[in-house]
Amino acid sequence: MSTLAAGVFLDWEELTGQSKFVVDLISIPIFSAFAGLITNWTGVIMLLAPIHFTGFYLPGVKRIFPFLPRKLQILPCWAPDGIIGFQGFIPCRAEKMASIIVDKAIYRIGGISDFYKELDPDALADSIAEKARPDVRRLATDVIEKEHKALWNTLPGPVKNQVMDVVDAELPAVSRRAFKKIGENIDELLDVKLMTIQYLRSNPDILVSIIKNMAVPELRFMVRIGMLGAPFGVILALWLSFLHYSGEHAKHAHELDPSAAYIALPGFLDSALHFFPAWLWVLLGGAMIGIIVNIIAIKVVFEPGDPQPRYKYLWKQGLFARRQHEAAAETAQQLSVEVLTVSNFTNEMLNGSGADKTRAYVEAAVAEEANRILGPFMTMAKNSFGFVDVDELERGAGVAVIDFAPSVLYSDELNKEKSKAIETFATEKFRALKPDDFGEMLYSAIEQDAWLLYAHGGLLGIIVGAIHILIFGA
DSSP states (O other): OOGGGBOSSOBHHHHHOOOHHHHHHHHHHHHHHHHHHHHHHHHHHHHHOOSSOEEEEOTTHHHHGGGSOHHHHTSTTEETTTEEEEOOHHHHTHHHHHHHHIIIIIHHHOOHHHHHHHTOHHHHHHHHHHHHHHHHHHHHHHHHHHHHHHHHHHSOHHHHHHHHHHHHHHHHHHHHHHHHHHHHTHHHHOOHHHHHHHHHHHOHHHHHHHHHHHTHHHHHHHHHGGGGHHHHHHHHHHHHHHHHHTSHHHHHHHHHOTTSOOOOOOHHHHHHHTSSOHHHHHHHHHHHHHHHHHHHHHHHHHSOSSOOOTTTOTTSSOHHHHTHHHHHHHHHHHHHHHTSOHHHHHHHHHHSTTHHHHHHHHHHHHHHHHHHHHHHHHHHHHHHTOOOOHHHHHHHHHHHHHHHHHHHHTOHHHHHHHHHHHHHHHHHHHHHSOHHHHHHHHHHHHHTTHHHHHHHHHHHHHHHHHHHHHHHOO
16 A cells, blocks of 8 residues: 555545555645645735734844844844734835836836926916915015005005006916926926835835736736646656656565556666655645746746747737736826826925925016016006015015915816826827836836745745645655
């Protein structure tokens, strides 16, 4: 009776009435398919979840951590103060992933000035001017009254209205000039890479959503292709049977009964092949199946970018590159709604590293426009009556444009409207990318931790192999 078909609890040859060869040929492919499926399924989950680090304190971890190899220290399973747990590869590497998205995707579809043009800055300027109009009228009145309240109060109403009407009528031109000034210097005012990294680092759930939604079919395929474990399991079963029927047990059985199956091997080959015990071959085979299935999944999804002859690649073209037309629209939609938004651009310009420059450009543009529009009247009024501080009025108008920008540019309605323009622009640019370049932006996100996926596949393969040994023996 072969021990390979006898587990800890059951003798499967006696139970089924089948030979060890039949038992292995059925059980090993089933277990291998299960190993492939669970490996790829959990591998995809590990890429994306959990969003935030989840773990528990384990005594001694803090003490041994500094002595671990760097390759282990960077695994997403450690937290300060001896906390051990796990965080998805992509959210854990949010800063790196955000940088990849910018380098591989955003920078390749256009500069920030291209995005700025798509936002229709003239329309944005008019919206801000409309919102700021009541405040600018009040501001102009406050400035004049503060400087020469008595004289202002003695002026006829028509004169006051004339000043306010000019300010009111020309405010859109002032606002447009400010936005034009911003557009001319947008590369200095807006660091899109820094903006994207900071935003996605603070919102790893959005990063995960972008990666997941741009490749839903491919992620599902990576799980399903785990079924390839079955044919590899057949190969492993045949190999184990070959080892068994050329081993000492089969030789002894053949000596007792010449009709018993036995494969005679030369001495040196027999020694080499049977150097490892059968149970070790099962574990090694399980590990190899887990690793190979993972490698095939990633290769089929991402390689090659351009179609190739089938003698080079049986599948001709990577699935993600083949779906470029559709995936481009999905990627552009995600970026336009979550990252490349009017609110994010505005927040970076008004509160980011270039905020001071933004205010300076706006105030300079407003001053220039105010001199053009109100210059003759205000200079005459200042020289003749001395009741208007033109410089203060110009500065105040610039401040009003900036202060009212968020109330307009942060609105959900405006962001939704402008996201359509960005989505259309980005979709067109993504579809024009070379397949290799398009596929690279997603592949780069996975490639960073591919070795971890392979190691995970090998470990699960060993575990499944050990379970098979417990049930069916070795």
